[in-house]
Amino acid sequence: RAPAQLIDGKVFSERLRAEVAVEVSRLRAEHNLQPGLAVVLVGEDAASQIYVRSKGEQSLAAGMHSVTHRMPADASQHDLMRLIAELNEDPLIHGILVQLPLPKHLDEKPVLAAINPDKDVDGLHVVNAGRLASGLPGLYPCTPMGSMILLRETLGDLSGKRAVVVGRSVLVGRPIAQLLLQADCTVTVAHSRTQDLPAVCREADILVAAVGRPRMIRGDWIKPGAAVIDVGINRVPFDDPEKAAAGRTKVVGDVHFKEASQVAGWITPVPGGVGLMTVAVLLQNTVTAAKRLNGLA
Numbered sequence: 001r002a003p004a005q006l007i008d009g010k011v012f013s014e015r016l017r018a019e020v021a022v023e024v025s026r027l028r029a030e031h032n033l034q035p036g037l038a039v040v041l042v043g044e045d046a047a048s049q050i051y052v053r054s055k056g057e058q059s060l061a062a063g064m065h066s067v068t069h070r071m072p073a074d075a076s077q078h079d080l081m082r083l084i085a086e087l088n089e090d091p092l093i094h095g096i097l098v099q100l101p102l103p104k105h106l107d108e109k110p111v112l113a114a115i116n117p118d119k120d121v122d123g124l125h126v127v128n129a130g131r132l133a134s135g136l137p138g139l140y141p142c143t144p145m146g147s148m149i150l151l152r153e154t155l156g157d158l159s160g161k162r163a164v165v166v167g168r169s170v171l172v173g174r175p176i177a178q179l180l181l182q183a184d185c186t187v188t189v190a191h192s193r194t195q196d197l198p199a200v201c202r203e204a205d206i207l208v209a210a211v212g213r214p215r216m217i218r219g220d221w222i223k224p225g226a227a228v229i230d231v232g233i234n235r236v237p238f239d240d241p242e243k244a245a246a247g248r249t250k251v252v253g254d255v256h257f258k259e260a261s262q263v264a265g266w267i268t269p270v271p272g273g274v275g276l277m278t279v280a281v282l283l284q285n286t287v288t289a290a291k292r293l294n295g296l297a
């Protein structure tokens with residue numbers, strides 16, 4: 001059979017960012033409203049720095065108001081909570097994102113709980129998790145929303161399809177399962193205690209991998225023609241022994257791409273797939289929050 005078609009995250013994320021930019025300029029022109037995003041970074045974590053910079057740049061490129069608050073690695077819980085309280089009250093800010101993970105001495109839970117749920121553009125507040133589970137409008141997590149956009153753009157109507165989500169984290173697996181259920185899929189959520197995982201995966205018309213284990217899902221776990229969404233981002237040594245010996249690493253997904261692309265109908269590459277959607281959805285969530293906070297949606 002023909003190899004799987006690539007689901008190109010670059011194409012869909014660029015399209016979404018362009019749509020967001022158009023909506024931002026409309027809101028500015030018609031309502032004098034400029035959606036504003038505040039990103040909070042505590043400490044010096046290298047990967048977090050990169051993510052935060054890209055969020056700042058992309059929100060500015062979309063015409064939004066964008067502020068990055070950098071706090072020292074030894075910032076106190078109290079300082080962080082005070083900043084959140086200020087941002088909650090700031091009328092120019094409609095989206096608040098605290099970059100995770102936080103340094104070890106800080107407790108993540110009260111920080112996330114302190115964010116006004118209507119400004120919680122990462123969708124991690126328990127109120128938004130509850131809204132999602134209840135099928136109510138809310139702000140939903142960005143990576144799961146991005147995965148759904150890729151599926152809808154690729155497959156159209158998802159109704160009645162069998163979906164298997166491998167992973168049940170609060171950040172990724174659970175919300176994706178909720179969104180698939182809302183789209184009328186028949187959803188199975190698999191995890192580390194699932195028995196005969198390959199057989200469970202083989203039932204899937206839509207297979208979502210959100211595990212955090214490099215290339216765990218093999219070609220013969222996949223139903224021929226299935227759509228495979230690989231959320232995993234794993235850093236591994238290069239296959240080439242020379243490069244590996246030099247300590248060079250690359251990023252791979254949770255799916256064994258080479259094998260899976262011989263069996264699947266569609267597949268997201270890593271990098272270049274779901275990962276690119278995350279920030280685009282963050283911008284979209286900020287626009288949604290700005291509209292709702294101003295009674296425009």
Ligand code: NDP
Nearest residue numbers: 143167168169172191192210211212231232233274275278
């Ligand atoms: P977590 O570690 O929080 O969750 C992993 C899940 O996978 C758990 O539910 C765990 O099960 C399950 N799991 C672990 N091992 C196995 C196994 N052998 N068989 C079956 N299930 C297993 O990870 P996240 O959900 O936060 O992230 C998952 C992946 O997605 C990571 O690679 C991460 O880097 C990536 N990611 C990508 C993003 C993007 O923008 N594209 C954003 C966020 C994450 P159990 O609950 O039983 O322990």
